Amino acid sequence: xxxxxxxxxxxxxxFGFQHIAVAPHPEISVAVEETEHIVSFLRDQGLRxxxxxxxxxxxxxxxxxxxxxxxxxxxGDGTMLRAGHLCGPHGVPILGINMGRFGFLMEIQQDGWRxxxxxxxxxxxxxxKRMMLIAEQVRGDxxxxxxxxxxxxxxSRGGIVRPVQMEVNVDGRFLATYVADGMIAAxxxxxxxxxxxxxxPILPPELRTILLVPIAPHLSIDRGIVLAExxxxxxxxxxxxxxxxxxxxQPPIELVDGDYVNVHASSHTLQFxxxxxPGYFYRNLTPHMNQNPSIGITR
Numbered sequence: 538x539x540x541x542x543x544x545x546x547x548x549x550x551x552f553g554f555q556h557i558a559v560a561p562h563p564e565i566s567v568a569v570e571e572t573e574h575i576v577s578f579l580r581d582q583g584l585r586x587x588x589x590x591x592x593x594x595x596x597x598x599x600x601x602x603x604x605x606x607x608x609x610x611x612x613g614d615g616t617m618l619r620a621g622h623l624c625g626p627h628g629v630p631i632l633g634i635n636m637g638r639f640g641f642l643m644e645i646q647q648d649g650w651r652x653x654x655x656x657x658x659x660x661x662x663x664x665x666k667r668m669m670l671i672a673e674q675v676r677g678d679x680x681x682x683x684x685x686x687x688x689x690x691x692x693s694r695g696g697i698v699r700p701v702q703m704e705v706n707v708d709g710r711f712l713a714t715y716v717a718d719g720m721i722a723a724x725x726x727x728x729x730x731x732x733x734x735x736x737x738p739i740l741p742p743e744l745r746t747i748l749l750v751p752i753a754p755h756l757s758i759d760r761g762i763v764l765a766e767x768x769x770x771x772x773x774x775x776x777x778x779x780x781x782x783x784x785x786x787q788p789p790i791e792l793v794d795g796d797y798v799n800v801h802a803s804s805h806t807l808q809f810x811x812x813x814x815p816g817y818f819y820r821n822l823t824p825h826m827n828q829n830p831s832i833g834i835t836r
Contacts, residue, residue, distance in 0.1 A: 552657070552658055552659075552660050553606075553660075554584075554606050554607040555585065555606055556585045556586075556587065556604060556605050556606060556607075557579060557584055557585065557586045557587070557605065557606075557607045557608075557609060558586075558587050558588070558589060558596075558599075558600070558604075558605040558607070558608045558609070559572050559575050559576055559579075559586060559587070559588045559589075559608075559609045559611070560572075560588070560589055560590060560591045560596070560608060560609070560610050560611070560616075560620065561588075561590070561610075561611040561612060561616075561636070562591070562611065562612030562613070562615075562616045562636065562637075563590050563591075563592060565611070565612055565613075565636050565637070567636055567647070568611035568612055568634075568636040571611060571634070571636070571647065571650075572588050572611060573588075575609065575611075575634075575650060575654075576588050578651065578654065579654070582658060587599075587604075587605070591610070591616065591619045591620060591623065592619075597623060600623050600624060600627060600629065601627065603627060605629055606629060606630075607629065607630055607631075607632065607810070608620055608623075608624050608629055608630070608631050608632070609631075609632045609633075609634065610631055610632070610633050610634070611633075611634045611636050612633075612635075612636050612637055613635065613636065613637020613638060613639055613640055613643070614637065614639055614640060614641055614642045614643070614730075615637070615786070616633070616636075616637070617631065617633050617642040617643065617687075618642075618687050618688060618785050618786070620633075621669070621685075621687040621807050622685055622687060622785070624807075624808075625669050625685060625687065625803075625805045625806070625807045625808075626685060626805045628805075628806075628808070629808075630664060630808040630809065630810050631807075631808065631809055631810065632644060632645070632657070632809070632810040633645065633809070634646075634647065634650050635647060639825065640825075641729060641821070641825045642726070642809070644809065644810060644811055644812060644813070645812075653812055656812050657810070657812075661812065662810050662811060662812050663810075663811050663815075664808045664809070664810065664811070665742065665743070665808070665809040665810075665811045665815075666743070666806045666807070666808055667687075667724065667725070667726050667742055667743075667806065667807040667808075667809065668724050668725060668726070668744070668745045668746075668766065668802060668803075668806065668807075669685055669686060669687060669724065669802075669803040669805050669806065669807055670685075670686035670690065670722065670724055670747065670800055670801065670802060670803055671683060671684070671685065671686065671800070671801055671802070671803045672684045672686050672690035672722070672782070672784055672798060672799070672800050673797075673798070673799040673800075674782055674790060674792070674796060674797075674798055675796065675797040675798075675799055676793070676795070676796050676797075677795075682790060684784040684787075685784075685803060685805065686722075686724065686727075686784055686785060686800070686803070687724065687726060687727070687785055687807060688723060688724060688726055688727030688730045688731070688785045688786075689721050689722060689723035689724070689727040689730060689731055689732060689784075689785065690721075690722045690723075690782065690783075690784050690785075690798065690800055691719055691720070691721050691722075691731065691752075691782070691783045691784075692719055692720045692772050692774065692780065692781075692782055692792065692798050693718055693719025693720075693752060693780065693781060693783070694718055694719060694776075694778070694779070694780060694781075695778065695779025695780055695781050695789070695791070696779055697778045697779055699778055700716050700717055700718055700753070700755055701716075701717065701718070701719065701774060701775075701776050701780045702714065702715070702716050702774075702775040702776065703715045703716075703717065703720050703772050703773065703774055703775070704772070704773040704775065705720065705749070705770065705771070705772050705773075706770070706771040706773070707764060707768055707769070707770055707771075708768055708769055709769075709771075712762075713757065713758050714757070715751050715754055715757040715758070716754065716755045716756065716757055717751045717752055717753055717754040717755060717757060718752040718753040719751070719752035719753075720749065720750070720751055720752065720772055721735055721737070721748070721749070721750040721751075721752060722747060722748070722749055722770055722772070722798075722800040723737070723747070723748040723749075723750065724747070724748070725740035725741060725742050725743070725744040725745075725746060725748070726742055726807070727748070728740040728748050729822075732748055732750045732761065735750045735751070735752050735753075736750065736759075736760075736761065737750035737761035738761055738763070739822070740763070741818060742818055743815075745766035745802065746763050746764060746765060746766060747763075747764040747765075747766070747768055747770060747800065747801075747802070748761055748762070748763055748764075749761060749762045749763075749764065749770065750762075766802050767802065768801070768802075769799065769800070769801040770799065770800040770801070771797050771798075771799050771800075772797065772798045772799075772800070773795070773796070773797050774792050774793075774794065774795070774796050774797075774798070775794060775795075776792075776793075776794050777794065779791065780792040780793075780796075782798050
């Protein structure tokens with residue numbers, strides 16, 4: 538599929554948003570303060586705007602009811618993940634303003650939002666569509682939980698420092714048995730997160746694939762595997778000690794011996810508002826990867 542067609546969105550010159558939500562990370566004071574300026578600016582343009590917190594239950598319900606057709610998120614990449622969980626299932630696009638340290642997913646820097654909003658009002662933007670996954674915890678014939686995934690679902694050891702044995706099946710067929718600290722099932726978005734730290738490849742964000750990356754495997758396949766969008770992955774846990782499932786860094790869910798974690802493509806698509814051309818991902822990759830805080834420190 539042609540990337541420019543796949544990533545196309547609202548026609549140029551058409552704004553179309555009726556009710557905008559602005560949501561800062563509650564623990565980043567500058568984000569909370571900047572939200573007031575943004576709300577005032579947008580209201581001065583005659584727009585209907587509401588501010589709220591991504592961790593507020595009432596705000597969640599309003600998103601679920603379809604009250605908003607654009608969310609402006611202020612924070613870091615964690616804020617974008619949270620926004621993705623809330624907005625992805627309801628088709629609400631997200632515009633990210635970086636108030637954190639890394640901000641790889643964010644589109645605008647803190648001092649650039651006024652210029653960016655002028656472009657937004659003129660319709661000078663495009664939608665970047667990103668794949669999401671569904672992760673399920675299955676015990677016997679019961680589904681104990683289901684989660685939307687923006688970055689990755691991770692099956693890993695718990696508090697005891699001992700590897701977990703995992704049987705991995707793809708499309709109902711045996712792939713391999715891993716003895717490892719864990720297994721990552723990631724989206725292309727997640728390929729630049731935990732999966733990258735575990736030695737996985739970097740995937741372009743417009744791809745619709747599932748990336749499997751083992752964490753510290755012992756005498757097992759130690760390479761990442763890229764699967765087609767239509768694939769389904771079943772990770773069966775064999776363990777006598779604690780194992781957990783964590784989705785996008787959220788609090789872990791305990792797994793027991795014999796549990797399955799099933800992962801497959803979601804019918805939902807995450808939409809980010811972009812002003813940069815589609816080549817931004819490669820242009821920004823190296824500068825962002827060089828943000829390790831230890832770089833440049835003299836010992």
